[in-house]
Amino acid sequence: MWCHRLSHLQSSLQDLLRGRVICWALQQPSFNSLFPLAVHWHHTASKYPNCAWQQHEDHFDHCRSASCYNSKTHQRSLDTASVDLCIKPKTVRLDETTLFFTWPDGHVTRYDLDWLVQNSYEGQKQKVVQPRILWNAEIYQQAQVPSVDFQSFLETNEGLKNFLENFLLYGIAFVENVPPTQEHTEKLAERISLIRETIYGRMWYFTSDFSRGDTAYTKLALDRHTDTTYFQEPCGIQVFHCLKHEGTGGRTLLVDGFYAAEQVLQKAPEEFDLLSKVPLKHEYIENVGECHNHMIGVGPVLNIYPWNKELYLIRYNNYDRAVINTVPYDVVHRWYTAHRTLTIELRRPENEFWVKLKPGRVLFIDNWRVLHGRESFTGYRQLCGCYLTRDDVLNTARLLGLQA
Numbered sequence: 001m002w003c004h005r006l007s008h009l010q011s012s013l014q015d016l017l018r019g020r021v022i023c024w025a026l027q028q029p030s031f032n033s034l035f036p037l038a039v040h041w042h043h044t045a046s047k048y049p050n051c052a053w054q055q056h057e058d059h060f061d062h063c064r065s066a067s068c069y070n071s072k073t074h075q076r077s078l079d080t081a082s083v084d085l086c087i088k089p090k091t092v093r094l095d096e097t098t099l100f101f102t103w104p105d106g107h108v109t110r111y112d113l114d115w116l117v118q119n120s121y122e123g124q125k126q127k128v129v130q131p132r133i134l135w136n137a138e139i140y141q142q143a144q145v146p147s148v149d150f151q152s153f154l155e156t157n158e159g160l161k162n163f164l165e166n167f168l169l170y171g172i173a174f175v176e177n178v179p180p181t182q183e184h185t186e187k188l189a190e191r192i193s194l195i196r197e198t199i200y201g202r203m204w205y206f207t208s209d210f211s212r213g214d215t216a217y218t219k220l221a222l223d224r225h226t227d228t229t230y231f232q233e234p235c236g237i238q239v240f241h242c243l244k245h246e247g248t249g250g251r252t253l254l255v256d257g258f259y260a261a262e263q264v265l266q267k268a269p270e271e272f273d274l275l276s277k278v279p280l281k282h283e284y285i286e287n288v289g290e291c292h293n294h295m296i297g298v299g300p301v302l303n304i305y306p307w308n309k310e311l312y313l314i315r316y317n318n319y320d321r322a323v324i325n326t327v328p329y330d331v332v333h334r335w336y337t338a339h340r341t342l343t344i345e346l347r348r349p350e351n352e353f354w355v356k357l358k359p360g361r362v363l364f365i366d367n368w369r370v371l372h373g374r375e376s377f378t379g380y381r382q383l384c385g386c387y388l389t390r391d392d393v394l395n396t397a398r399l400l401g402l403q404a
């Protein structure tokens with residue numbers, strides 16, 4: 001263990017590191033070594049707080065030198081596994097913006113201080129991966145989120161960006177004036193993502209004919225749920241376009257699952273915790289006509305990033321939840337209590353946003369966040385749509401400069 005104290009630090013570093021403990025470690029290429037390091041910043045009342053460098057034995061990070069990292073492919077060249085885990089640098093030097101390490105074989109690693117702060121664990125812990133506005137019916141309606149026109153969605157980057165911005169913030173978004181055909185709906189989908197083909201097909205088209213072994217293909221009401229909970233990776237986005245309805249009822253229900261989960265976190269944090277830890281099975285068993293499927297997906301109801309506790313996926317479908325056999329006996333009852341708390345939040349009338357889907361108005365739903373359902377209906381009703389892969393939607397958003 002070695003330690004080097006600096007009594008004076010540049011104000012820029014002071015701003016960046018204030019009040020935090022920052023840990024990182026470095027790796028060195030030609031010497032095949034890893035060097036773990038942590039900086040401890042003590043914010044004191046004095047004008048120049050102390051900054052102490054401390055060697056840790058168990059932190060690792062990334063040398064960006066030309067021999068360690070290929071900046072054309074943005075990939076690591078260094079074989080991490082070939083590095084001695086106990087490597088120590090020969091010298092360490094800090095200037096106004098950069099930290100330098102010289103390794104026993106002479107290789108130099110440089111770290112921009114801003115980069116280090118951005119890539120520190122402490123920094124990431126305080127950052128959200130995706131900014132969102134959680135909503136109940138009133139919040140969503142007050143926000144007056146504009147829909148995007150079909151033409152501007154397809155033909156302009158601003159149209160697409162506006163749409164994606166709102167979609168990322170609220171988890172739902174509408175496109176208007178879409179010609180009511182499956183082909184035009186497909187065009188929309190392909191503008192932002194790859195279509196995720198599933199057992200339901202690529203583009204699906206459904207009525208209440210029970211052509212598939214699922215309640216969706218009837219006239220019955222469907223309580224709020226997310227789809228494809230029985231996939232190991234539930235579908236990221238769902239697109240709905242109602243092409244025809246000659247009858248009554250059939251409104252669509254939307255509920256922000258993350259808003260409800262946030263209420264659980266506030267009111268009963270230990271229940272939130274349980275819902276994020278207990279893995280459950282969901283399953284889809286179908287034997288109707290030519291369709292034979294048995295899908296099983298395993299995962300907790302609430303999925304959170306471990307480092308910042310940010311919720312990124314809710315898996316909620318009471319119809320498709322399988323027998324609980326992945327939970328020890330003594331946890332089952334506690335889990336049901338926690339699940340009930342979440343269900344109560346999800347079912348509060350003030351959290352329900354109801355819309356009637358009409359030909360020409362296409363709805364995109366973040367199936368990892370917003371639950372959907374529908375009212376029972378009469379008459380002939382025809383819906384088309386598809387699922388999208390989440391990675392590809394986020395990819396499009398990032399390329400347009402959005403945080404996702």
Ligand SMILES: C[N+](C)(C)CCCC[C@H](N)C(=O)O
Binds near residue numbers: 200206214
């Ligand atoms: C009709 N459509 C293809 C959209 C979906 C049908 C899937 C319904 C299933 N119970 C689920 O929630 O995943």
Ligand SMILES: O=C(O)CCC(=O)C(=O)O
Binds near residue numbers: 222373374383
């Ligand atoms: O019929 C509807 O409006 C939606 C049915 C449903 O939940 C689904 O297809 O995933």
Ligand SMILES: [Fe+2]
Binds near residue numbers: 216225226227372
């Ligand atoms: Fe559904």
